[in-house]
Amino acid sequence: MTQANDPIKEQLQAARTNQILDAAIRVFAERGYHRATIRAVAQAAGVADGTIYNYFANKEALLIGILERLNQSAQRRSDFAAGAQGDARAFFTSYMRQRLQLLQADPALMQALLPEVLANAELRAIYREQIVAPTFEIATTFLQELMERGTLRALDPALMARLLAALTLGTVMLHVIGDDVLEARLAELPTAIVDLLWHGLAQGNNDDEPTAPAGSAGPDV
């Protein structure tokens, strides 16, 4: 269509694309993908209905565009690698924090995306293969290393990667469903989650918690 590389044109196009995508996220989050109309997205973006089709093939492409945007955020895979070096627990905490910050940065994004990703087999596959699976692979490797190094207990790393992801996803979901407690303590969540993950619920595991009675024999970790 257009010249492949007119930098100004490309920038304009990217800006329009984002403008529309932002609007779509807002509207999809508000009303749900199916109840949202292209007209509503266009109005929210301040363009005409038809204009959207100059940037996206169809309504579903908007969803895929949103998914791609999430994907880019998720491209912090390297984080795992980075974390493998230093303090494992600190790394987990910062990882959780980063993940949950998505919720605060763009609370609508997951709200817009999740329901239809769950409902639509095609999107589900994209999400699974482009976001979930790569994350699992890296996380599994990472956990395995930590286990081999003796930092973590020797558990099934692949399964643990799933449970970690489940905890994150589930938290996001509860947030979407709407829970006052969760919303009020969003800031403490990363610490609390990692503390739970690290020491578990059972009495006697913790060695660095104020709740643990002082003077207990030796360090248990």
Add this chain to the structure above:
Amino acid sequence: MTQANDPIKEQLQAARTNQILDAAIRVFAERGYHRATIRAVAQAAGVADGTIYNYFANKEALLIGILERLNQSAQRRSDFAAGAQGDARAFFTSYMRQRLQLLQADPALMQALLPEVLANAELRAIYREQIVAPTFEIATTFLQELMERGTLRALDPALMARLLAALTLGTVMLHVIGDDVLEARLAELPTAIVDLLWHGLAQGNNDDEPTAPAGSAGPDV
């Protein structure tokens, strides 16, 4: 005119209602609520389109009907109370097992329900208030007791209830998204989850797990 409660008529009606609800679960799970047509549900149920409207006010009422069915399953709240007596860990395991069995008993149910519950503000409110909130209340009390009794570490019970729920919900979600590993190990999940919850990931917490090599080196953090 006729007696309001003809037992035979009532049974027939209940049977029809369930027949239609089963079909709706199948079809909604397969295609997603919005892409599913009433006609498809009717065909799956083996009735005419119009018959559905003799039992449900409209399409959304089907969804609420499914939600109510889930609600009945969830009425096992008493489980928490029961569990408070015996071995806490065994109780957690059986609780998890029961929850996750929903997935095996009717794998389509959550698939049919979750996306639209997340997308639809009204359903979200119903789900939150009728299923999530009561569960949280009971779970919080239960955890608090265990903490006071010294069985569990003294953490924030309300927050822990959320994290437990997040773990369960997140597992369900990953299952819906579709993960081979998770699916393959569905049977081990309850044990694995409770082990993680109990002892955490960190080395040295576990005192009863064969998977943790005894005498492992030093503290890792």
Add this chain to the structure above:
Amino acid sequence: MTQANDPIKEQLQAARTNQILDAAIRVFAERGYHRATIRAVAQAAGVADGTIYNYFANKEALLIGILERLNQSAQRRSDFAAGAQGDARAFFTSYMRQRLQLLQADPALMQALLPEVLANAELRAIYREQIVAPTFEIATTFLQELMERGTLRALDPALMARLLAALTLGTVMLHVIGDDVLEARLAELPTAIVDLLWHGLAQGNNDDEPTAPAGSAGPDV
């Protein structure tokens, strides 16, 4: 089907038919023929939906049934003949009174009937041929007689019959549309209409009205 002449059975059937017709009139008048459902008529009649079809072939047959009932009321054609003898003006008044009493006796009947009779070509034809045309024929003859006898001015009797009918129908229509003044003076209407018909609007015609200046010529009939 059934024996042609079991008098008890026939009476029962007639009673049921009327019971259903009464209900139909009420419901049609309230909601309009098309918005009225067979179910609503059945409930108003205190029978089951299906029962109606034992007495009427279909929904439209209810309307025809109502039309026939009106027709029976209209069978007072003989009235015209009767009136031809005595005081013409008194006869007109009593005729108008009788016609407009339909409105008071069963105010719903015309409301139920008129709209659909106007809308439906088939019913229109029935109404025209079974009610309107015969009335016109008799009325025309009657007027002609009075004109020949010198009681009335020599006008076109066929046209006058139409205008008389128009005045009656139009009054009914205004009543259906709902006019406070008309409703308040329903009782005076026959007299007022006949006075208008007799003497017209113009000053100087009237000889027996208190509003008319005394001293006007002789008696007019």
Add this chain to the structure above:
Amino acid sequence: MTQANDPIKEQLQAARTNQILDAAIRVFAERGYHRATIRAVAQAAGVADGTIYNYFANKEALLIGILERLNQSAQRRSDFAAGAQGDARAFFTSYMRQRLQLLQADPALMQALLPEVLANAELRAIYREQIVAPTFEIATTFLQELMERGTLRALDPALMARLLAALTLGTVMLHVIGDDVLEARLAELPTAIVDLLWHGLAQGNNDDEPTAPAGSAGPDV
């Protein structure tokens, strides 16, 4: 975005609106409002089904649109005022002629409108308040003036206004029902009606009609 009032766009929209309204009148008159489908109206208008909804909110809005068109025709209220000056009888005649010309100009309009206006409580209220009531008010004042001036007999002006309207409406209705005589003499109607209104039926009232030979001794027929 665009100027709210682009004159060309407005003209196009008005043209489309009229095009659809014309079609609706035709189809409603032909089949009746309820039996008429949006699809049929669309085809008669030469547009797609959906297009209609770009100009009218729903099917009922078409009816209201037709009502408004009638309303505009009826805005000739000033006629009454104009008539008050000159020859009262000539005015009545021209008023009647104008009213009945609606029937000749767009014979389908009343046919399309009347049945549903009578049947639908909401439309009835609109018709009553926007068309009937204002007409009554003006007509009553007008008649009162003529009575005070001595042109007309001193009757109840409010009631006379109703009877005049009834005569007009009733004539329209008979026309809709279909009467050969009425149709054949549509042209004479205004004169005939006003003659009737002026002089009444009774012998001896008339002083200026060619049908009543002046000075004729006895009865003329």
Add this chain to the structure above:
DNA sequence: TATGAATGAGCCTTCATTCAT
């Protein structure tokens, strides 16, 4: 490129009618 009117396929829902009990 942007616009937004036009399109028409598709779906939920209603409801007259049937028929087994």
Add this chain to the structure above:
DNA sequence: TATGAATGAAGGCTCATTCAT
């Protein structure tokens, strides 16, 4: 005869998408 659950045709309406301007 009475019942009322089941039927399925039909129609109003929505909305993603197209395309002439």
